[in-house]
Amino acid sequence: MLLKQKLIENILDTALETGADFSEVFIERRNASTLQSVSGRLEKVNNSKSFGVGIRVAKDTQSVYAYTNSKNPDDLIQLAKDLSKSFNDEKLTKRTPLMELEVGKKHQAKIKPTDVDLKDKVKLMKRSYKVASEYDEVIKQVMVYLVDNEQEVLIANSEGRFVTETRVRVRLMTQAVAADNGMMQTGSSGDGSGKGYEFFDEMDIEAHAKEAAKVAKTMLYADDCPSGVMPVIINNAFGGVIFHEACGHSLEATSVAKNASVFSGKKGTKIANEIVTAIDDGTIDHAWGSANYDDEGYPQRRRVLIKDGILNSYMIDKINARRMNEEPTGSSRRQNYKFSPTSRMSNTFIDNGGSTLEEIIANTKYGLFAKKMGGGSVNPGNGDFNFSVMEGYMVRDGKIAEPVKGASLVGNGAKILHKIDMIANNLERQRGMCGSASGSIPADVGQPSVRVQAITVGGKKKGAK
Amino acid sequence: MNIDKLFKRASEKSVTDIQVFVSDKNNLNIEIFEGKVDSYVIADTSSIIIKGIYNKKMGTYVTEVLEDDIIDEIIDTIIASAKEIDSLDDAIIYEGDKEYKKLTDIFNENLFNLDVKKKIEKLQKMDKYLHEYDKRVSVVETMYSENTNNVILKNSKGLDLKNKANSAYMGGQVIVKDDKDQRVGFDVLISNDFDDFDIKKISKEIIDNALASLGAKPVPSDSYEVVFSNGALATLFSAFQNIFSADAVQKNLSLLKGKLDKVIGSDLVTIVDDPFMKKSARSRSFDDEGVATYYKELIKEGTLKTYLHNLVTAKKDNVKSTGNGFGGSVSAVNLKMEAGKSTLDEMIKSMDEGIYITDVQGAHAGANAVSGEFSLQAMGYYVKNGKKERPVALITVAGNFIDMLKDITMVGKDAKMSYYGVTTPSIKVKSMPVSGS
Numbered sequence: 089m090l091l092k093q094k095l096i097e098n099i100l101d102t103a104l105e106t107g108a109d110f111s112e113v114f115i116e117r118r119n120a121s122t123l124q125s126v127s128g129r130l131e132k133v134n135n136s137k138s139f140g141v142g143i144r145v146a147k148d149t150q151s152v153y154a155y156t157n158s159k160n161p162d163d164l165i166q167l168a169k170d171l172s173k174s175f176n177d178e179k180l181t182k183r184t185p186l187m188e189l190e191v192g193k194k195h196q197a198k199i200k201p202t203d204v205d206l207k208d209k210v211k212l213m214k215r216s217y218k219v220a221s222e223y224d225e226v227i228k229q230v231m232v233y234l235v236d237n238e239q240e241v242l243i244a245n246s247e248g249r250f251v252t253e254t255r256v257r258v259r260l261m262t263q264a265v266a267a268d269n270g271m272m273q274t275g276s277s278g279d280g281s282g283k284g285y286e287f288f289d290e291m292d293i294e295a296h297a298k299e300a301a302k303v304a305k306t307m308l309y310a311d312d313c314p315s316g317v318m319p320v321i322i323n324n325a326f327g328g329v330i331f332h333e334a335c336g337h338s339l340e341a342t343s344v345a346k347n348a349s350v351f352s353g354k355k356g357t358k359i360a361n362e363i364v365t366a367i368d369d370g371t372i373d374h375a376w377g378s379a380n381y382d383d384e385g386y387p388q389r390r391r392v393l394i395k396d397g398i399l400n401s402y403m404i405d406k407i408n409a410r411r412m413n414e415e416p417t418g419s420s421r422r423q424n425y426k427f428s429p430t431s432r433m434s435n436t437f438i439d440n441g442g443s444t445l446e447e448i449i450a451n452t453k454y455g456l457f458a459k460k461m462g463g464g465s466v467n468p469g470n471g472d473f474n475f476s477v478m479e480g481y482m483v484r485d486g487k488i489a490e491p492v493k494g495a496s497l498v499g500n501g502a503k504i505l506h507k508i509d510m511i512a513n514n515l516e517r518q519r520g521m522c523g524s525a526s527g528s529i530p531a532d533v534g535q536p537s538v539r540v541q542a543i544t545v546g547g548k549k550k551g552a553k
Numbered sequence: 554m555n556i557d558k559l560f561k562r563a564s565e566k567s568v569t570d571i572q573v574f575v576s577d578k579n580n581l582n583i584e585i586f587e588g589k590v591d592s593y594v595i596a597d598t599s600s601i602i603i604k605g606i607y608n609k610k611m612g613t614y615v616t617e618v619l620e621d622d623i624i625d626e627i628i629d630t631i632i633a634s635a636k637e638i639d640s641l642d643d644a645i646i647y648e649g650d651k652e653y654k655k656l657t658d659i660f661n662e663n664l665f666n667l668d669v670k671k672k673i674e675k676l677q678k679m680d681k682y683l684h685e686y687d688k689r690v691s692v693v694e695t696m697y698s699e700n701t702n703n704v705i706l707k708n709s710k711g712l713d714l715k716n717k718a719n720s721a722y723m724g725g726q727v728i729v730k731d732d733k734d735q736r737v738g739f740d741v742l743i744s745n746d747f748d749d750f751d752i753k754k755i756s757k758e759i760i761d762n763a764l765a766s767l768g769a770k771p772v773p774s775d776s777y778e779v780v781f782s783n784g785a786l787a788t789l790f791s792a793f794q795n796i797f798s799a800d801a802v803q804k805n806l807s808l809l810k811g812k813l814d815k816v817i818g819s820d821l822v823t824i825v826d827d828p829f830m831k832k833s834a835r836s837r838s839f840d841d842e843g844v845a846t847y848y849k850e851l852i853k854e855g856t857l858k859t860y861l862h863n864l865v866t867a868k869k870d871n872v873k874s875t876g877n878g879f880g881g882s883v884s885a886v887n888l889k890m891e892a893g894k895s896t897l898d899e900m901i902k903s904m905d906e907g908i909y910i911t912d913v914q915g916a917h918a919g920a921n922a923v924s925g926e927f928s929l930q931a932m933g934y935y936v937k938n939g940k941k942e943r944p945v946a947l948i949t950v951a952g953n954f955i956d957m958l959k960d961i962t963m964v965g966k967d968a969k970m971s972y973y974g975v976t977t978p979s980i981k982v983k984s985m986p987v988s989g990s
Contacts, residue, residue, distance in 0.1 A: 126804055129641065132881065133634035136615035137623070140598065152593040157600075157617040167595075174593055206637045229805045265806060265923060272808065272924045313928075315951070315988030316774045346586060348692050348728055350735070428594060463918030469692075469728050469737035472947060474915035474930030496919045496928035498947050498988075544771065546928045546949020546988035 089252075090115040090242045091141070093186065095161050100183055100246050102168040103145040107177025110151075110406070111168075112245040114142040114383065116425040119202055120237035123209060127229065128217040130210055140425035145171045149411045153428035184248035192253030192380025195373065197284025200256060201236035204285045209234055212288055216262045216297040223301035226308060229265040230301075233278075234258075236285075239424075243385035253380045256284050257530055259519065262297045266304035273310075273493065275303025275478070280519040280530070282374045303460060303479045306491050313480060313495035313547025319455035320497060320543050321448055321483065326461045326518040328533035330540075331366060331438050333466040334473045334501035339393055341408035341419075341431040342525050343468040350471040350502045354399050360505035362397035363441055370418065370434030376519045377434040377531040384420040384429055391417055393436075394505075405431040423527025430526045437534030441511025445537040448510045450486040456495060456545055457481045457488055463520075464497075471501035496546040504540060512537040554601060554619045559627070560709055563605055566628050570646040572708035574602040574841055579701040581669065585676045586694050588684075602841075603627055604646070607635035611644035613881065645864040649712040650845035653838045658831050659718040661745040665701055671747075672697050676723070679752040683727055686760050689767070692728040696741075697721065700834060712843045720834030722972070723750040729763045736946075738763025740784075743970055744832050762911065765934075769946035771989030772935050778907035779950060779987070780900045780963075782933070783979045785910045787971030789927065790890065792920035793954045794975070797851050798883040799866035801922075808925045808955050809857060816855050818958030821893055824852040826861065828876065828886035835887055835974055839876070846876035846886060852958075861885055889976040893964025900963050900981045902939040908987060909934045909941060910950060925953045931987075948989040957982055 096113050103111035117139050124132040141164060142155040152174045154167045213232040220230040235258070242252040259280025266273050277299040281287040322330055335351075343349035351359060360366075370388030372378050379388050384406050391401045403419035404412060408431060421432040449457065457480065464475025477495040481488045517534030556573055563571040577599045584592040603614045605628065612631030616623065635644075676695045683693045699721040706714045724741025738759040742750050781789065801807035809817065828846035830836050837846055842864050850858050862870070863878030877883050901909055910933040920927035928951040934941040965979035 126640070129639045130637055131640040131642065132613070133638060134613050134615065134881070135630050135634065138600075138617040140617060150590060152590075154595045156597045157619075158597070167597075170595060171593075174590065206633055210637055267805065272805075274921060274923050315949070315986055317990060346692060346694075348694075426596065426598070428592065463915075465915045465917070467737055467914070469726075470735045472914075472930070474919060474949070476915065476919040476928065494926050494928050494951060496915070496930070496949050496951070498930045498949050500947065544947060544949065544988055544990070546930075546951050546986075548926075548928070548951045548953075548986050 090117055090240065091159070095164065096244045097186065099143060099164055099168045100244065102165055103143060103172050104181050104183060104246060105179055106172040106175040107180050108145045108147045108172060108175050109181045110146040110246055112144040112243070112384065114425055115242045116140055116239060118237055118239045118424065121201060123213060123234040125213050125217060125232045128214065128221065138424065142425040142428070143168055143171060144428055146407055147175050149407055151407050151428065155425050181246065183246040186244055186250040187248050190251045192251065194380050195282050195378055197256035199285040201238055201258065201285065212260060212293060215293050216260065219294045219297035220262050220264045220301045223298060224305050226266040226268050226305055227264050227301050228267045231263045233261045243381065243383070245385060249385040251381050251385045255282070255379055257282055257376065258285060258287055260288065260291065260293065262300040264301040264304040266308040268308055271308060273304050273307040275300045275307065277303070280376055282376055282378050307479065307493045310491035310493040312549040313492035313545060314549045315545060315547045317542050317544050319452055319539060319541055320545065321452060321455060321457045321537060321539050322461065323459045324512065324514045324535055324537045325516040326533060327458065327537065328437050328518070328535035329461050329464055329475055329520065331535060332433065332436055332533045333464045333475055334499065334504055336433050336436050337466050337524065338468045338471055338501055339402050340433070341402055341404040341412060344402050345408035345411040349468050351399060355402070357399055358397050359399045359502065360394050360397040361508050363511050364394055364397050364505060364508055365439040366394040366437065367392055367439060368403060368433050368436045372435050375435045375532055382418045382420045383422045386416065386418045388434065389418040403431045403433065405429060421526060421529050423529055427526040432524060432526060432529060433522060433531050435517060435532035437515060437517055438511065438536065438538065440513045440515045440536050443510045443512050445512045445514060448512055448537060448539050449483060449488060451510065452483045452539065453485060455483045457483050458497070466501060473501055474498045492547065494548050497543055498546060499543045504543065507541045508538050509541050510539040555621050556707055558621060559624050562624050563628050566632065568605040568607050568628060568631065570709050571603065571605040572646050572706070575705040576600050577703040581699040583673060583676060583697045584694060585680045588677060588680055590673060603631065605631040606644045606646060607632045609644055610635035610638040642865045643868050645868070646708050646710055647712065647843040647864060648710040649843055653714065653845050654829060656829060656836055656838050659834065659836045661719060664699065664721060664745050664747050665719055667747055675750065675752060679725055679756055682753060682756050683725055683760065686756065687764060689729045689731055689764060690727050690760060691730045693725065695725040697723045702834065706839065706843050708843065714839050714843060716837055716839070718834045718836065720745045723752070725756060725759055727759055727763055729760065729767060731767050734767045736763050736766045736769070741972055745834065746832060766932060766944040766946065769932060769944035771947050772908065772945050772987065773990055774988045776984045777987050778904050778981065778983065779985045780904065780907065780909045780981045781979060782911045783965065783967050783969045783977050784971055785913050786977040786980055787973055787975050788913050788916050789920065790977050791973035791975045792916040792927070793922050794885060794888055795922045797861045797885065799860035799862045799870060800883045802860055803866055803869055806923050809860070812857050815857060817857050817955065818852055818855040819961040820855040821961055821964045822852055822855050822958055823850065823891040825850050825889050825891065826877070826885040826887065827889050830887040833887050833970065837886055840878045841880065842878035844874045844876040844878060849875060887974065887976065890968065890978060892966050892968035892978045895963045895965050897965055897967060897979050900965060900979065901936055901941065903963065903981070904936045904939060907936045908945060909936050913950065925955045927952060927954060948987050951986045951988070
């Protein structure tokens with residue numbers, strides 16, 4: 089065990105001495121490795137080992153947090169004491185004895201990163217480099233990243249929860265740079281999983297490498313994207329970043345509970361076109377954003393956020409649940425022990441609709457086909473969002489036409505949900521890293537191809553149509 | 554961890570040179586929501602970055618586990634890494650410079666020792682002030698964050714350096730609402746001097762800006778003259794910092810390749826790296842490789858004067874390191890675009906028709922440091938006949954950062970250090986494509 093049970097119990101008790109009604113200990117150990125190759129040569133090998141303890145103490149909606157990487161019992165007890173000074177009552181809450189330690193059994197890795205020889209890791213990277221660099225003579229640089237980490241967590245709280253699990257994640261990404269005539273463009277592609285190194289037996293490494301090079305070359309010779317308001321077809325898989333940014337963040341209790349979200353107080357009302365159903369599911373087998381438990385130690389779940397256009401559920405953590413008078417939804421996550429946990433997305437996606445991508449394109453006279461999305465961000469306070477298009481094409485008379493570069497999409501989350509007027513049946517999820525209040529965490533985004541009737545497209549070229 | 558023991562063990566296992574970078578951090582974060590302490594975080598962490606040369610290749614290990622019984626694992630991992638690395642880069646551990654500048658103002662003991670109750674009181678005062686300022690203010694959060702970083706660098710070539718710095722920021726976020734619209738205002742002040750936190754002044758700015766943006770709408774898509782506020786330029790500029798890195802240049806990842814001593818910007822543009830900037834917790838007298846830092850002009854009146862180097866990139870280009878080896882790569886310490894002669898008012902007044910941009914968003918995805926291109930969500934004001942006519946939101950402004958440097962026509966007096974650690978004035982740019990309605 090990461091710390092002795094007796095010490096954990098002491099910390100939980102000490103924290104409750106001055107009137108707090110909840111205490112929690114989060115202990116984490118992590119081994120991580122990041123490999124980077126440039127021009128096919130292994131340049132960086134970064135291994136890291138972390139250990140830390142986070143202690144949280146709360147009374148009603150007020151919570152305080154401390155973290156350290158000391159294992160020393162005196163230091164840890166002192167930290168709990170320091171935190172308890174934020175409250176100044178008599179001891180009010182009696183701690184529920186810890187349950188028998190529960191070990192999370194789902195999503196376990198077959199081949200752990202620490203059991204893989206560095207030579208074999210490098211071989212995976214070379215496969216990718218070979219295909220990307222040989223794709224075309226305009227490809228001037230190829231960088232390959234192989235990232236893995238194994239996180240062991242143990243969570244205990246004053247309500248008796250006592251759980252542990254080991255989470256393994258691996259990811260291989262390739263970035264290609266195409267250059268010609270003083271211009272440069274980049275393309276990237278890759279995949280990751282909540283599995284161990286067995287994942288690379290199923291990943292088509294060569295296909296991703298080719299894709300990275302192809303996007304870089306296509307965008308190198310692409311025209312500047314025209315600017316203006318137009319229909320946009322957002323492709324499946326990473327296209328789901330639109331929902332993630334535009335709506336997902338605004339459905340997290342972090343902003344909802346404080347009335348700081350456009351969706352505060354909208355539960356049970358229509359917030360989207362009735363063809364839209366959206367789900368956040370932290371239980372999908374071995375998925376990038378899955379886990380046995382959330383980072384408050386409660387089971388991860390499947391949450392139907394929007395059902396046929398009606399707001400059905402928020403994502404809620406323990407403290408915000410108190411503020412909202414609702415139950416937590418097993419949605420609490422954090423990057424590591426350096427962050428107090430809060431409500432976050434896991435694997436979030438729009439569900440399949442009734443059209444096909446071909447039908448959507450054929451039904452669009454003029455617009456943009458955002459085949460591959462980059463990242464984006466949102467201001468939850470008013471729902472305004474932006475995201476960038478990595479690979480885009482104009483659509484003319486129901487057909488995909490010339491490639492365009494440098495496009496970004498801006499809009500408003502509350503409004504765009506009503507403007508989704510066609511949804512295809514090709515749902516796919518894709519890996520992403522999501523940054524917010526409790527740090528950067530792995531999260532899947534996903535959707536089938538969708539059409540948004542009208543959205544502002546920002547590009548360098550003047551005037552649409 | 555016993556460093557001498559680590560060095561001895563490394564030498565026994567044929568690691569020819571070794572270096573440790575020990576970092577001890579203290580953090581304090583406080584957030585006040587609706588008058589009450591909503592979040593209070595205290596932290597105390599240590600970590601060590603160990604770099605070792607084996608067979609002329611460099612292996613790296615980062616650990617927060619500091620017990621001596623991990624020493625063999627560290628050295629074995631470094632050796633295993635070094636054996637696989639086939640990069641042609643040299644592995645260098647530095648013997649040190651003759652002199653290192655003494656930085657006296659980057660650690661402020663008074664700030665560190667100031668009772669946390671005083672810090673909370675000031676935040677609560679700010680919360681109250683923000684609430685009472687205008688009845689359209691609906692949600693208020695105020696925050697204070699303080700970091701102390703104590704760094705020790707030691708290596709087997711006898712180098713032994715120390716640096717201690719602290720800094721804090723205090724700020725607030727408000728949501729303002731009227732019948733039709735809802736807008737967010739946010740800003741922070743950064744300093745290591747608690748008296749610098751003028752909460753009335755910043756509160757007024759946060760709310761005035763948020764209120765002024767109520768009812769913002771897009772403008773028709775077209776090309777416009779643009780003024781970027783100092784804060785908006787900071788966000789944009791920080792996304793393109795890497796173009797100055799010699800590492801990026803050598804890897805064909807920077808548009809500044811082959812541009813040394815050439816004119817790449819308007820003669821109004823001077824960009825420097827000032828590692829000794831006062832009250833910046835980023836300020837350092839040595840970089841992570843132990844090289845002494847110094848003040849340098851990167852772009853002087855439009856001409857590119859130098860790239861930023863660490864030991865490895867410098868050796869490749871046959872120059873001296875510029876003391877910019879940070880985090881295993883190359884970066885500036887305090888990047889700063891020098892202030893100009895104009896006031897913000899003068900810049901706005903000089904536009905017949907244009908956009909005054911107060912904020913850009915999404916730079917992590919919408920700005921590409923390799924191609925230089927950006928297309929970013931922006932907000933601000935539509936300017937007609939030299940006057941702010943109405944607030945603007947949900948537009949994008951697009952361009953190429955390198956082209957933009959040439960098109961700068963006015964530079965403001967108002968250089969300010971941002972949340973992102975870069976210092977920028979406001980600027981006026983000739984013409985940029987803006988996408989809106």
